[in-house]
Amino acid sequence: xxxxYHNTNKLSKHQLSKAKVKAVGQEESIxxxxxxxxxxxxxxxxxxxxxxxxxxxxxxxxxxxxxxxxSIRRAMTxxxxxxxxxxxxxxxxxxxxGKGSPEHCWRLAKETxxxxxxxx
Numbered sequence: 001x002x003x004x005y006h007n008t009n010k011l012s013k014h015q016l017s018k019a020k021v022k023a024v025g026q027e028e029s030i031x032x033x034x035x036x037x038x039x040x041x042x043x044x045x046x047x048x049x050x051x052x053x054x055x056x057x058x059x060x061x062x063x064x065x066x067x068x069x070x071s072i073r074r075a076m077t078x079x080x081x082x083x084x085x086x087x088x089x090x091x092x093x094x095x096x097x098g099k100g101s102p103e104h105c106w107r108l109a110k111e112t113x114x115x116x117x118x119x120x
Contacts, residue, residue, distance in 0.1 A: 029056065037055065050069065052072050056072070086108070087106050088104065090105045091103060092105065
């Protein structure tokens with residue numbers, strides 16, 4: 001089973017429960033961002049983790065505190081493992097940063113691949 005939050009900090013049960021809820025919310029938000037932009041653009045968009053973070057500012061800021069880039073990357077990796085996102089071979093330097101190392105792009109999995117449910 002793929003967990004949304006990896007308890008590497010040995011959180012208490014209460015803290016871990018809160019962290020899991022937060023991580024699942026981040027994953028749901030990322031899927032929502034991909035689905036929304038794909039609908040608006042009329043095609044399956046490809047984005048880097050930094051581009052997702054940039055979209056988060058516009059799309060999800062009212063619901064959640066903006067996550068760290070590492071949380072976005074963790075969530076995208078988890079969503080890939082669940083078959084909801086696909087990591088592509090394409091890389092680019094995100095316009096939101098404009099410098100640094102190239103990052104891989106992700107896209108939504110095909111509709112037939114999106115049968116898996118998000119679980120805690």
